[in-house]
Amino acid sequence: MKIVDIKEKVVPIKSSISNAYIDFSRMTASVVAIITDVEKNGKRVVGYGFNSNGRYAPSGLLHDRFIPRLVEADSKEYVNDEGSNLDPYKIWDILMTDEKPGGHGERSVAVGTLDMAVWDAVAKIEDKPLYQLLSDRYGDGKPDHKVFVYAAGGYYQPGKGLAELQDEMRGYLNDGYSVVKMKIGNSLEEDLHRIEAVLEIVPNGRSLAVDANGRFDLETAIQYAEKLEPYNLFWYEEAGDPLDYELQAELTKHYKNAMATGENLFSMQDARNLIRYGGMRQDRDYLQFDCALSYGLVEYIRILDMLKKYGWSSRRCIPHGGHQMSLNIAAGLGLGGNESYPGVFEPFGGFADDVPVESGYVRMPDVPGVGFEAKSDLMKLLHSVAE
Incomplete structure (x- = not known):
């Protein structure tokens, strides 16, 4: 199995609300789709992810560093030992290749967005709700x-x-x-x-x-x-x-x-x-x-x-x-x-x-x-x- 494509889109989550520090009138989020070659119940397995509110879309980081690292990796580097599913830990290591310790800022948002999509795909491939997979x-x-x-x-x-x-x-x-x-x-x-x-x-x-x-x-x-x-x-x-x-x-x-x-x-x-x-x-x-x-x-x-x-x-x-x-x-x-x-x-x-x-x-x-x-x-x- 392998990842065949990763797509990203910036979407607005703007609102007239504010807290004591920021307003949300220009807030954005990144939405990603990790498309695999696996089919379940007659449908292609796609894992989805997005970043939480309060941080802007890390689109540049995703396209400049993190998505290319995963797309360019050989599938053997990111699947589990059985070859039956994605391995979130191996993928995390690929995403963080050549990243120095510290400076956790916005890159943690970019990786977190992709990680959500990975786990969504992993649970779908096992045909389980994610909460059940985690408990198992x-x-x-x-x-x-x-x-x-x-x-x-x-x-x-x-x-x-x-x-x-x-x-x-x-x-x-x-x-x-x-x-x-x-x-x-x-x-x-x-x-x-x-x-x-x-x-x-x-x-x-x-x-x-x-x-x-x-x-x-x-x-x-x-x-x-x-x-x-x-x-x-x-x-x-x-x-x-x-x-x-x-x-x-x-x-x-x-x-x-x-x-x-x-x-x-x-x-x-x-x-x-x-x-x-x-x-x-x-x-x-x-x-x-x-x-x-x-x-x-x-x-x-x-x-x-x-x-x-x-x-x-x-x-x-x-x-x-x-x-x-x-x-x-x-x-x-x-x-x-x-x-x-x-x-x-x-x-x-x-x-x-x-x-x-x-x-x-x-x-x-x-x-x-x-x-x-x-x-x-x-x-x-x-x-x-x-x-």
Whole structure:
């Protein structure tokens, strides 16, 4: 078997929404299709992948470096020993040929995008949902058949006042979510009014998470912490720069409740530094590494192995991204849940069509691969890339 072609397309995910750091009016994403010569159920196996929101399409890196390396490789270099399927680890090594250590930036997004497509193809060739394949290979063969998901929203938006924010959060609860998330970081006074407005809608503070998107210096992070603590929130997310481990460690001394970070750490080494030096607490804090931004599932498995060595449970991981790839990882490798973007970043956000969120959980569809075929709007886009 072999890969016969790899295609890529840049698509907009622009929106009028913003967080405390960026707006999304010019945001893009790369979509890739890895076309194999394998046929299953009368159809050519094509693996699809894309990068998560918040990072722009790494199109140049894909076409200049990573796609050519894989296309030019002999098939014997990237298939498994039996010659029956692609080997994601061998492919990862090919993609990273002649890449120096460190500098994980945007290249991790390019590799993560291809890696998603590889795993989609691998699971389709085995005719299994990816979550089942992962559980069979790396677990006990008994994946979670439903996964906790929270609704990420509450963005800053022109004309969006407290009433509109309340309506948005009320809608998430009506859709079956038990935990919602909102953005903070514009100003403490404004954000406290916004938080208290949402707390009027949700059952209690444990139903609300807040996200500063790395906006604060230490002094501001502590000021927010002092005001947030009495609310007993689900978590206080990414207060400072994601690589400022000293800030994160100091903040834990001023905030006793749960915190979350990690979505902007793009390698096992960066994740390990967070665990070593960031003061994160195994009994309450959450880790948000996103495989689609951090060299893919191959690297994510390395991160999980590292966490185990440091005494962390995989259940403390709730990935960023709100996409089906992370949902499969959560179900197959026993994570604590997954982010969700109801009605945002379409068609990438959300999960299988006609599978409702019930009491904060979503059921896993029985679809080979990542399950993109169960999401009709997304599949229209993915098919346009492959064609």
